[in-house]
Amino acid sequence: MRISYLHGLIGTPTEAPILSALDGAGLDAAVLHLPGFSGTEPDPSTRTIADWTFALSAAIDDAGVTGAPILATSVGAMVALELAAIRPEAFSQIVAVAPLGLWDEADPIADPFAVTLSAQRRLLTTDPTVTAPFFDDPDDLSGDALIEHGVSRYQTRTAAASLVWPIPEFGLAQRIHRVSTPVTILWGADDQLAPPSYLDRFAQSLPNMAGTHIVEEAGHLADWDQPVAVAEATAKALAGR
Amino acid sequence: MKTVFFHLMPYPELPDDFAVEHRSVWVDIDPGLYDPQVGHRAYNEYIDQLEYAATCGFDAVGINEHHSNAYGLMPSPNIIAASLARTCPESVIVVLGDSVALYNPALRVAEEIAMLDSITGGRIVAxxxxxxxxxxxxxxxxxxxxxxxxxxxxxxxxxxAWTADEVFSFNGTYNKHRYVNVWPRPVQKPHPPIWIPGGGSVDTWDWCAENDLVYCYLSYFGYKAGLKTMQGFWNRLESLGKPRNPFQGGFAQFIACAETEAEAWELYREPAEYFFNRCLHVYAGFADPPGYKTANTVRAGVEGMVARAAREATARQEAAKAAAGPGKAKPAGGAQQLSFEAMIEKGYIILGNPTQVTEKLHELATTMNVGHLMALAHFGNMSTELVKYNTKLIGEKVLPELAGLFEDEWEDHWWPQGMDATSTAASSGSTVEAGA
Structure with missing residues (x-):
């Protein structure tokens, strides 16, 4: 099945384990990148949630996956829901892994950028070694290539910060009732960034919930902690099982 | 050389165990640590110190802007400048400065600086x-x-807004105005001199060099560590074919002066340790958010001054916790703190008798090629009595030795012009008496 995949806070390096896991689950994923993520050119004019939503709209059109299902995670899931609210034909189904976009003062989402880099790494996944393709420098790079790798990582983090600054709530609550697309929500059981209680908030707000699923032994970036489980849950949701 | 008596206005009564018990002096510092009575006293003493410095031979007094912290109690430097505008009638006032991006609309800065320039008769640096x-x-x-x-x-x-001859529209991304028309207009023409304080961004070097602005490196770590950064700015100027006019550069330096070196070692230990081990106790997670640096700065591998201070402070705290071990409630107090001896040895603070201080400041100015010195004669929890002692010694015995430096070879294009003395409010007798 042809789907699209949209990253979370650390983009999609080519070594991201979710890509092979999706392939293994029989899903042919077009990998989408928002501007500035994973080595793509930052777009200084992408400033507001409307800009990011337009960027995703263009990305699915350019990739030829408009109307296909999407697996999106974290900030990517937030933008996918925003797009679905204003463009119902964008996706046939949405599988959202720990989407951001809602806010509860009594149960706030942690600030992923008011921490050191090592602490951020521990915050995003239960096993910090799984995100090595993003956080660690490749052994085979040196000199200018290594510097540019670092710049690319910094630009990914910059783009991610733009999507959560200062609070990852940009009015989705006012628009979410317009999301008519069927949505399945997955959430890491050990998410330290966005409390799993937000799963209930999304489930109560979305008018066409297709299902929910807790991913065991996974943090906020469940697709990095448990790529196979996420891929299989996605395939199951898309098959209507 | 021009010397500015620069004040950070720190909160002076952080607890002794602050760096052990608290994560950061900035952003999420415990509001319960603030005592309004201490704040009231501190503000008034600090303003006294600035006014005193204006009578001691300094060319200017200087202030800055910070938020949510005990490092510096000046969320609004323009309020302090307004006070000084009337009480320091001869002194230049360097507002270094207003964080333009935080004002909405930014026009507010144009208005307030124009007000200050009007009140002072053109003695403002913006x-x-x-x-x-x-x-x-x-x-x-x-x-x-x-x-x-x-x-x-x-x-x-x-x-x-300061220079346009007509009302105009401004259609920016963040500032949209159908009518821009700042009243009052600044006294200085085309506008007050603009100085740019920087912490190590290579793009700030470029911007200052290309637009003929003063680049001020406000370092915590002294002239030895600051040389590389200032050199980067001068190199950038040179690459544009522009002269290395020292007055286009500024640098901040802590100074601890006493009649004898031995006395200086005795007098300044406590306030220095207070500043470096409490006021700079910034959590590293607050110092380097992604996007704050430009790609060019990342590429150049330049670490900002704040990021360095925070990294070192957080490392000291974590090392102290590790040394305390899991069985102990608290780490050994002070064991991991930066020592006064290290501060002096590394040049964070220039310490000595007036002759020694003069020699080191001369070395600083000539090796870094800076014509504007932001002298930090107050730091940490220094008493007013000690500040005045330090200030008087510097003003009377150090500054006269440095005053002519660079002056015969270079012109300072970035110093306030002031009004003709015969045109000022003071000359017409309409100042304090009129309002009394």
Whole structure:
């Protein structure tokens, strides 16, 4: 099945384990990148949630996956829901892994950028070694290539910060009732960034919930902690099982 | 050389165990540590110290802007400047400065600086910092990716508002105005000198060099560590074919002067340790948010001054915790702190008798090629009595030896012009008496 995949806070390096896991689950994923993520050119004019939503709209059109299902995670899931609210034909189904976009003062989402880099790494996944393709420098790079790798990582983090600054709530609550697309929500059981209680908030707000699923032994970036489980849950949701 | 008596206005009564028990002096510092009575006393003493310095031979008094912290109690430097405008009638006032990106609209800065320039009769320097990450990104919640764009647009709007001969429209990304018409207009023409305080961004070097602005490196770590940064700025100027006019550069330096070196070692230990081990106790997670640095700065591998201070402070705290071990409630107090001896040896503080201080400041100015010195004669929890002692010695015995430096070879294009003395309010007798 042809789907699209949209990253979370650390983009999609080519070594991201979710890509092979999706392939293994029989899903042919077009990998989408928002501007500035994973080595793509930052777009200084992408400033507001409307800009990011337009960027995703263009990305699915350019990739030829408009109307296909999407697996999106974290900030990517937030933008996918925003797009679905204003463009119902964008996706046939949405599988959202720990989407951001809602806010509860009594149960706030942690600030992923008011921490050191090592602490951020521990915050995003239960096993910090799984995100090595993003956080660690490749052994085979040196000199200018290594510097540019670092710049690319910094630009990914910059783009991610733009999507959560200062609070990852940009009015989705006012628009979410317009999301008519069927949505399945997955959430890491050990998410330290966005409390799993937000799963209930999304489930109560979305008018066409297709299902929910807790991913065991996974943090906020469940697709990095448990790529196979996420891929299989996605395939199951898309098959209507 | 011009010397500015520069004040940070720190909160002076942080507890002894602050660096052990608290994560950061900035952003999420415990509000319960603030005692309004201490704050009341501190503000008035600090203003006294600035007024005193204005009578001691300093060319200017200087202040800055910070938020949500005990490092510096000046969220609004213009309020302090307004006070000094009337009580320091002869002194230049360096507002270094207003964090332009934090003002909405940025026109507010154009108005307030124009007011100050009018009140003082053209004795204002307008400093425009991007602002520290703690202030701009965390305390004020600005998106780090757009901060610099917002800042540059704000500076463009302010300078145009000061200089335009007609009412104009400004259609910026962050500032949209159908009518821009700043009243009052600044006394200085085309506008007050603009100084840019920087912490190590290579793009700030470029910007200052290309636009003939003063680049001020406000370092905590002294002239030995600051040389590389200032050199980067001068290299950039040279690459543009522009002269290395020392008055286009500024540098901040802590100074601890006493009649004898031995006395200086005795007098300044406590306030120095207070500043470096409490006022700079910044959590590293607040110092380097992604997007605050430009890609060029990342590429150049330049670590900002704040990021360095925070990294070192957090490392000291973590090392102290590790040394205490899991069985102990608290780490050994002070064991991991930066020592006074290290501060002096590394040049963070210039210490000595007036002759020694003069020699070191001369070395600083000539090796770094800076014509504007931001002298920090107050630091940490220094008493007013000690501040005045330090200030008087510097003013009377050090500054006269440095005053002519660079003056015969270079012209300071970035110093306030002031009004003709015969035209000022003071000359017409309409100042204090009129309001009394």
């Amino acid at each position: 400093g425009f910092p991007v602002g520290s990450p703690m202030d701009t990104i965390f305390a004020y919640g600005h998106n780090p990716a757009t901060l610099r764009e917002r800042y540059h647009e704000g500076v463009e709007l302010i300078t145009k």
